[in-house]
Amino acid sequence: MTDFDALDVIVVGGGGAGLAAAVSAAELGRQVVLFESERELGGSTQLSAGMFTAAGTSVQRGLGIEDTAERHYQHYMDLNQWRLGPGLIRAFCAAAGPTLEWLLGLGLDVPATVSPDAHTPGLCRAGVEDVWRGHVPRDQGYGLVQVLDRARRGHGVEAVLNTRVERLLVEEGRVVGVVADGVEVRAGAVVVASGGFAQQPDLLDRYYPEARAAGDSLFVVAAPGSRGDHLAFAEQTGAALTGHGWGLMLPTAYFQRYHHWQAGFPPKSRVYVNGAGRRFMDEDASYAVSGGIILAQDGPVWAVFDEKARLELPTGYADWTPERIAEEVRAGRLLSSGTVAGLAAAMDVPAHALTATVTRWNGTLATTGEDPGFRREDSLAAKGSPQPPDPIAVAPFYAARLLPAELVCTHTGLEIDQRAAVLDAAGTAVPGLYAAGEAGGGVLGMRYVGGGNAIANALTMGRIAGRTAARRN
Template sequence: MSMTDYDVIVIGTGAAGLSAAALAVDNSASVLMVEAADRTGGSSALSGGVFYAAATSLQREAGIADDTADAMYQYYMTLNQYKLEASLVRTLCEQSTEAFEWLREIGVGFTTDNLYASGVDKIRRGHRATGDGAGIVEGLEGFLSGKAVDTVLETRVESLLVERGRVAGIVADGQPVRSNAVVLATGGFGANPEMLARLYPDAARYGDLHWYIGAPTCRGDGIKLAQQVEGQVSQHNRGLLLITPGFAKDLESYLPGWLMMVNRDGRRFVDETIEYSVLAAVLDEQPGQDCYAIFDEASRLASRTTRYRPAPSWTAERLAEHVEAGTLVRGATLAELADTLGLPAKRLATTAERYNEFNQIGVDQDFFKPAEMLRPVTEGPFYAAHIRPGIICWTGTGIRIDTQARVLDAADRPVPGLYAAGETTGGMFGQCYAAGGASIGNAVIFGRIAGRGAALEKTRTTRSALP
């Protein structure tokens, strides 16, 4: 029997990697975590820390007693027209409750004040952790403290060790480290321009306008390592792009709901309060795949940020600064604004007139935006911000896995000894992001599955080595 340095090696220490390490040690495995950055946490620590789950104790505390994993699954698949890997989504939904309760048990804080409808189905399944993503990471790190886990930082894995047809460890800094199983949890590839252009072309459409909000060390290492052993990559061009007016490289998930948004044809095309999780997909269907947010002087003067729709770039003072900076267009009249933007002036006038009528009667008869979000566009000067899906939130193309988080090879068979979880995997995300918290949920749920499975490889390799 060959000697190993660790039972399990986990590459990456975001929510997926930390969850994998936690379940591996819970199953009596010795673990090495390898992280490319100078600290643990990955993109998870930078996130809003929302966990998407159904039938949870927090929902019951908030008086929601009838939500189910099946209802979550039906919503998730319907939103994406059943174009996802159903078995993975079913696993994600069915194990969301147990994974969420586990996070609470190990000390991650959740309160009913931070339970909200993060999807477009209006069911409150978005569980925001106290302390956001950093709070989830801190809880996982606290659980691992004092356990049989070693951590190496500022180290990038160069290749996988393969012996007798199975993954048997890694090579890092030119040195082999042996194990019974490896878990790939390296995050996405948002910080790799070449990989973005090849695997997620929508995220390279606007060149330098695009920017990535995840960890700068997320360069697609997991995909590269999986491909060394013929691991498959799921459907291309998947991920989440957030819309941006290009004011500054600040993350603002929401636009103010009172804006009147029009496409290049000068027409409204959506309820402007729609969730960010689907707005980028709606923009994909518009001419030029962009739009303009239009408002008047009265709306500018009344604009402020709120707790529920935080949009600090859209306060009255900041908007005036954006005009001076040239990132917000101003016109004395609506016709002048249309001419500057290259929009059909007469049609834009018709759109504004109809929108103003809706404001007067208190009903949006075209897109049914909530009445309190209707503001007239009547008082010059007029303003327009160019809105494009340019912020790369996360990448959804990744390694193909099965429901046991095992990496699948070119023949659709599991690669012995190799698991993957989190943003480095694919198959669970389509053109529409199901809801805020689906990515963190994916990381924790499949991280747990991968860690548990990887720990069991010790028994399998011991048996295979017996005479």
């Protein structure tokens, strides 16, 4: 039984960061309790693919891949244009590999095999990294949560479900506990691991307006508990925030409403075309960068494909199916024409440019297997799909508006240092307060470092926060 009068550490939130913090503090012999606002543990972590970016792991070594935390750090900082704190990112990259090993020790299964996607257990190249770093566990995010929850129970850490922490208890500038369901609970340290704010439109307006720019197409796949309570905790304690305007939006067709596990996938034989009627990217570019490439185009962006591609879409998904495309065309929302020039007119792009784009596609990747302009053959090979896609040649032709509209996670959090201690506006640690995961800002930056940036952040910084809070330093 937990002695609520003798608590060392309170953890707010029972997703990946919170569970990692709770288990890590308990491993150091501390009395820990965890509050979770929902009826079950897991948060977005449980909904995720569980992909975890880390360097220098035994899984990589098992595949003969040489990698180091230093290399990971360099890549991470470069991709984020050095706009993140080097000390924090160096600590994160150094701890990500050991955190993965810790999870393997707790029973997580990541086989040393090549994985072509975020669903097959193994090592995947889902990001833009030169070395494969995306560790996909068996049973994905669910598997991750199960392993941590088993460790939590093993250490006798109580998880109080269905109990939302409404505010922090602050006395003379020190965080000394929380108030949940109107009850004060005290402890030596508090770890805020309450996730992001993807489900809270007013907070998106304020801290991640780019998400709201998706208008009616915006759909949120983050867990229901992503209400941004950490932002209220910041106001209460004078904690600084960082990560303004950043998050992860995945590009989708305007009609998509589910993550691709349910939505299905657009056809392999497709080109993405901008307002000039030209291809501008590798259609299979990493989710780490594709949203940014699309947003950088002037005007609308389209996925163009043909009737053969439509008919070959597998059934059984919610969005990308032959029937759904036909339905959208009938409703006048998805453009269609018997000729490429007619499609160009409907898209309001130059007909000669779209015709040249399709002709070029048919004469390169679709026939020779090489895509000199965009090197899509590399992405297809990494996905385990090296066969050239079909030409775009069978009428009618289709164009679906594409935009970053699937909101996965948000990056504005309580500013933390390399020990996961929360800092105030002067850069001084707020006594007794630690944060991790989406609630802890500074690790997730302007560019998502796939594959598995956010899970690695949650678990790695959660573990650091739990250990620091346990030692109270």
